[in-house]
Amino acid sequence: MDPQTAQQTSEQTQVRFQRIWLMAYVALFSSLLAFFIVLITQVPLEGIVEKRAHQQLTQQLYQDVKNMTQQMGLSDWLAVENVFPKGVRVYPRAALFSRQSLFAPARAQLNPRFRPYVDSIGRMLRRLELAQFQQRYAPFIQPIEARGYRVLLTLRVEGHTDANPLHPNAPFKDNVTLSVFRAYTIMRLLKQASLLPDAFWGIAGYGAMHPLFPDPTDPRNRRVELLIQPQMTILEGEDGAV
Numbered sequence: 001m002d003p004q005t006a007q008q009t010s011e012q013t014q015v016r017f018q019r020i021w022l023m024a025y026v027a028l029f030s031s032l033l034a035f036f037i038v039l040i041t042q043v044p045l046e047g048i049v050e051k052r053a054h055q056q057l058t059q060q061l062y063q064d065v066k067n068m069t070q071q072m073g074l075s076d077w078l079a080v081e082n083v084f085p086k087g088v089r090v091y092p093r094a095a096l097f098s099r100q101s102l103f104a105p106a107r108a109q110l111n112p113r114f115r116p117y118v119d120s121i122g123r124m125l126r127r128l129e130l131a132q133f134q135q136r137y138a139p140f141i142q143p144i145e146a147r148g149y150r151v152l153l154t155l156r157v158e159g160h161t162d163a164n165p166l167h168p169n170a171p172f173k174d175n176v177t178l179s180v181f182r183a184y185t186i187m188r189l190l191k192q193a194s195l196l197p198d199a200f201w202g203i204a205g206y207g208a209m210h211p212l213f214p215d216p217t218d219p220r221n222r223r224v225e226l227l228i229q230p231q232m233t234i235l236e237g238e239d240g241a242v
Contacts, residue, residue, distance in 0.1 A: 049143055049146075049147055050143065050144045050147040050149055050232065053140050053141075053143040053144045054085070054140075054144060054151075054230070054232055055084055055085075056140055057137055057140035057141065057144075057151070057230050058082060058084045058085070058087060058088065058230060059082060059084070060137065060140060061087075061088050061137070061228060061230060062080065062081075062082040062088045064128060065080050065088050065090065065124075065128065065228065066080045068124050068127055068128055069124060072120070072123070072124055072127070074120055074121075074124060076093075077092055077093050077095070077096045077117065078090065078091075078092060078093070078117075078120075078121065079091055079092070079093050083227075086227060086229065087156075087227045087228050087229035087230065087231075088227070088228040088229075089225055089226070089227055090121065090225070090226040090227075090228065091223065091224075091225040091226065092114075092117060092223070094212060094213075094220055096114075096117070097219075097220045097222075097223070098220075100113055100114075101219040101220065101222050102114055102222050102223055102224065103182055103222045105164065105219070106166050106167065106170045106171070106172065106178065107171075108172075108178060108181035108182045108184070108185050109185065110185055110186070110189070115189070118186060118189045118190065118193070119189070119193045121190060121193070121226065122189065122190045122191075122192065122193020122194040123193055123194070125155070125190065125193075125194035125196060126193065126194045126195055126196075130153060130155075130194075130196060130200065130228075131195075131196055131197070131200075133153045133230075134151075137151075137230075144232060148234070148235050149232045149233065149234060149235060150232075150233055150235055151230050151231065151232055151233075152230075152231050152233060153200060153228070153229070153230055153231075154200065154201075154202050154227075154228075154229045154231055155187075155190070155196065155200050155201050155202070155226060155227075155228055155229075156201075156202045156203070156204060156226070156227040156228075156229055157183045157184075157186050157187040157190065157201070157202070157203045157204075157224060157225075157226055157227075158183055158203075158204045158205070158206060158224065158225045158226075158227060159178075159179035159180055159181070159182035159183030159184075159186070159203070159204070159205040159206070159224050160179055160182075160205075160206055160207070160208070160209075160210055160211075160212075160221060160222065160223050160224070160225070161175040161178050161179045161182070161207050161208050161221065161222055162175075162208055162211070162216060162217050162218060162219055162221040162222055163175070163208035163211065163216035163217050163221070164217050166178065174207065175207035175208050176205050176206070176207035177205065178205070178207070179205030179206055179207050180203060180204070180205030181205075182205070182222070182224055183203040183204060183205055183224055184203050185224075186224040186226075187201055187203050190226070208221065
């Protein structure tokens, strides 16, 4: 065999060896990757059970609220959103206030034109049977409680104002205070129509901090929203917080 042929044979042998080594390396790496993937999927991650159940609970609650608004013919003017982990947001669509505002400037009294709409939301809450929340949603709540938590349902009414400054002689010192009183007005009417006890309710006021429209002084920013919140809390005697 001449030297040139011998060199070519040696180079070909080297290339074949490199290919075999590379294929073995790729196969080994793929096997290790598959092993770690299987290992990760088999090990339960801390906190994942209750968080998944909480998310599923919120999704089911959202679907129930949405279906009820459709059954009652409210969906044309009433919007429903899943805003997990905050809960389910329910609020009148902006088009409802195209001609009149929900509240007069610097006042917490509801415009009488919108009383039937508020009563309709209250009746919807009653038909959802939220007073039996623990029983109705037990399949989602039980896995959470098994992990050392409890689930409480809160109906949180949130008030908002426009950014127009209040007159010095106005009955409220600032827009945040005004928004709290507006939330209380709506909460009182919803509680009356829904027949849900005090323990379910909460209120908050944000003033003009979260406008819906580019112009913060737009009167359509005077609104109230409802958050239906299934909240996870640590059972007494447990360390940590959700």
